[in-house]
Amino acid sequence: MGRKEPPLVWLRQEILVDHLKKQAAIQSLARLPFFQDASDLDFARFDRRCIWRRYKAQEIVVDYEDESTDVYFIIAGEVRVLIRTAAGKEIILGEIKSGQFFGEMAAIDGAQRSANVTALTNSEVCIMPASAFREVIFSSSMICERILRQLTGRVRELNARLTEHSIFDLKHRLYSELLRMAHLRQGRPEERAITPPPLHHVLAARIGCRREQVTRELSAMAGEGIIAKTRGALIILRPHVLEKRLGEAMREGG
Numbered sequence: 001m002g003r004k005e006p007p008l009v010w011l012r013q014e015i016l017v018d019h020l021k022k023q024a025a026i027q028s029l030a031r032l033p034f035f036q037d038a039s040d041l042d043f044a045r046f047d048r049r050c051i052w053r054r055y056k057a058q059e060i061v062v063d064y065e066d067e068s069t070d071v072y073f074i075i076a077g078e079v080r081v082l083i084r085t086a087a088g089k090e091i092i093l094g095e096i097k098s099g100q101f102f103g104e105m106a107a108i109d110g111a112q113r114s115a116n117v118t119a120l121t122n123s124e125v126c127i128m129p130a131s132a133f134r135e136v137i138f139s140s141s142m143i144c145e146r147i148l149r150q151l152t153g154r155v156r157e158l159n160a161r162l163t164e165h166s167i168f169d170l171k172h173r174l175y176s177e178l179l180r181m182a183h184l185r186q187g188r189p190e191e192r193a194i195t196p197p198p199l200h201h202v203l204a205a206r207i208g209c210r211r212e213q214v215t216r217e218l219s220a221m222a223g224e225g226i227i228a229k230t231r232g233a234l235i236i237l238r239p240h241v242l243e244k245r246l247g248e249a250m251r252e253g254g
Contacts, residue, residue: 032126041139054124062117063116068113072125074123076124078119080092081116102117108134167250170217
């Protein structure tokens with residue numbers, strides 16, 4: 001007769017198997033909002049090719065000219081994307097939050113990274129190799145369409161920013177950026193809010209100017225009663241005024 005393992009060993013094995021099953025369910029593309037309802041995608045085929053990793057706040061996720069071609073899906077947290085000019089000046093392109101992704105351009109064309117991506121908060125990401133990403137695109141018509149829409153949206157946003165930098169002066173670029181960052185204020189639909197209030201040097205890096213210039217323009221807007229700062233937000237009290245000024249500047253510039 002074979003030796004029987006004690007019941008405690010069986011229990012430990014069952015606990016381990018259950019833990020592995022739960023871990024596999026957690027670390028699956030199926031839980032990502034971007035892949036929801038993609039019934040034509042074989043998740044198990046791609047899950048085992050992905051890596052799940054956590055980053056601490058201020059940790060670099062990818063850097064300029066990295067030769068990696070992976071695609072990063074944000075599970076939790078938020079990261080910031082910066083580009084660097086030939087003169088060494090850094091410009092903030094924006095933030096990428098939970099449910100979004102980045103790195104698809106390098107996965108498609110294989111070129112070096114053109115931006116730095118740094119975690120703003122403790123973040124968790126799913127890292128997908130470029131080969132798997134391309135297979136996903138061709139395996140699921142739904143995911144392919146979502147990718148195309150995302151890329152189109154980014155091109156349109158970059159075109160809008162390029163137009164603003166070509167036509168607007170500093171003041172109007174700031175107006176536009178504030179409206180882009182703002183959301184409807186709860187309970188006051190005629191107002192907009194930016195939560196938390198943006199740091200002046202961050203706004204400056206977004207629109208390509210000095211922090212002191214941003215501070216001066218914000219003070220002028222506050223003096224006009226267009227904006228106000230609360231404990232946890234920057235409130236745009238009269239967004240229609242900024243929209244009107246932008247419209248006038250666009251007509252004059254055009």
